[in-house]
Amino acid sequence: MTAAISITDLKKTYSRTWASPSFEALKGVTLTVEAGETFGFIGPNGAGKSTTIKILTGVMSPSGGVARLFGVDVGAPESRRGLGYVPENPSLPDYLTPFEILSMGLELHRHKPADARAHCMKWLDRLGLADVANKVVRGFSKGMAQRTALAHALAVEPRLLILDEPLSGLDPIGRREVVDILSEYRQQGGSIFLTSHVLHDVERLADRFGLIHKGELRAVRTPGELVGEDERVLVRTEGPALALDGLQAEPGGRWTVEIARPALWETLRTLEAAGHTLIEVKPALSLEAAFLHVVKGA
Numbered sequence: 001m002t003a004a005i006s007i008t009d010l011k012k013t014y015s016r017t018w019a020s021p022s023f024e025a026l027k028g029v030t031l032t033v034e035a036g037e038t039f040g041f042i043g044p045n046g047a048g049k050s051t052t053i054k055i056l057t058g059v060m061s062p063s064g065g066v067a068r069l070f071g072v073d074v075g076a077p078e079s080r081r082g083l084g085y086v087p088e089n090p091s092l093p094d095y096l097t098p099f100e101i102l103s104m105g106l107e108l109h110r111h112k113p114a115d116a117r118a119h120c121m122k123w124l125d126r127l128g129l130a131d132v133a134n135k136v137v138r139g140f141s142k143g144m145a146q147r148t149a150l151a152h153a154l155a156v157e158p159r160l161l162i163l164d165e166p167l168s169g170l171d172p173i174g175r176r177e178v179v180d181i182l183s184e185y186r187q188q189g190g191s192i193f194l195t196s197h198v199l200h201d202v203e204r205l206a207d208r209f210g211l212i213h214k215g216e217l218r219a220v221r222t223p224g225e226l227v228g229e230d231e232r233v234l235v236r237t238e239g240p241a242l243a244l245d246g247l248q249a250e251p252g253g254r255w256t257v258e259i260a261r262p263a264l265w266e267t268l269r270t271l272e273a274a275g276h277t278l279i280e281v282k283p284a285l286s287l288e289a290a291f292l293h294v295v296k297g298a
């Protein structure tokens with residue numbers, strides 16, 4: 001089957017301006033995202049994530065290499081057939097309503113559901129926007145704008161969703177809802193390419209992660225591989241204060257401590273002896289830990 005995304009030796013150099021020298025933002029990235037796969041593109045600020053997405057979506061051209069969507073070079077407009085794209089800060093026409101924006105999306109993509117009105121309302125409702133469906137988007141919060149852009153992308157029933165930091169403007173409940181919606185899309189066979197600074201946000205969603213740093217793809221891993229590589233665990237408890245290295249207070253008498261895996265049982269015994277109740281133990285799958293580990297080992 002043709003890959004949803006195939007990128008070979010992709011390069012981007014931003015040309016010199018009066019204020020700054022030329023800059024190599026992508027130094028030859030190669031990766032493949034299979035149809036039906038969810039790929040998390042993870043990296044710190046300035047790593048080259050948005051540059052990659054802008055090339056994939058035809059917003060800018062590469063300086064070298066090849067990128068294809070479903071086998072079609074991204075330079076050709078046909079490559080964007082069936083593509084749903086949500087940029088990091090979606091700029092919506094602020095004189096339109098969410099309903100009008102979704103309706104326009106259907107027209108542009110020539111997507112003709114049996115009842116277009118009901119179809120748009122279904123997606124607005126799904127993204128928690130039914131109450132504001134007919135209000136102009138001027139004055140919407142970043143989260144609401146992001147939800148509108150996501151509803152717009154999903155309403156065209158895309159075969160590929162490209163999402164730049166889709167969770168960044170959302171509160172924790174919003175994040176969970178959007179992760180659920182994306183999981184559903186994925187279960188129905190959709191392909192997703194999404195970026196994030198925060199591994200934790202996408203850990204439930206992605207089949208594989210690509211770790212990008214300074215314009216280079218340092219590693220591609222499954223969540224299982226990352227957890228296996230991570231030798232640190234996070235313990236959360238509730239109870240009285242005690243002297244324990246690295247123990248940090250959270251609101252409401254709760255505590256967290258990140259420790260090396262071999263120290264787990266001893267730490268648990270210490271916390272239990274101090275009268276603590278265990279809330280959770282989980283791999284300390286922080287971006288930093290996983291990323292440093294992989295980069296060091298690469």
Ligand SMILES: Nc1ncnc2c1ncn2[C@@H]1O[C@H](COP(=O)(O)OP(=O)(O)OP(=O)(O)O)[C@@H](O)[C@H]1O
Pocket residue numbers: 014015023025043044045046047048049050051052197
């Ligand atoms: N138009 C531009 N001109 C010059 N340099 C640019 C331009 N756009 C991006 N860059 C630089 O290219 C590098 C990669 O930027 P990019 O936006 O792709 O990173 P990112 O991984 O998406 O980061 P963030 O998480 O902050 O969005 C950064 O150092 C950035 O400053």
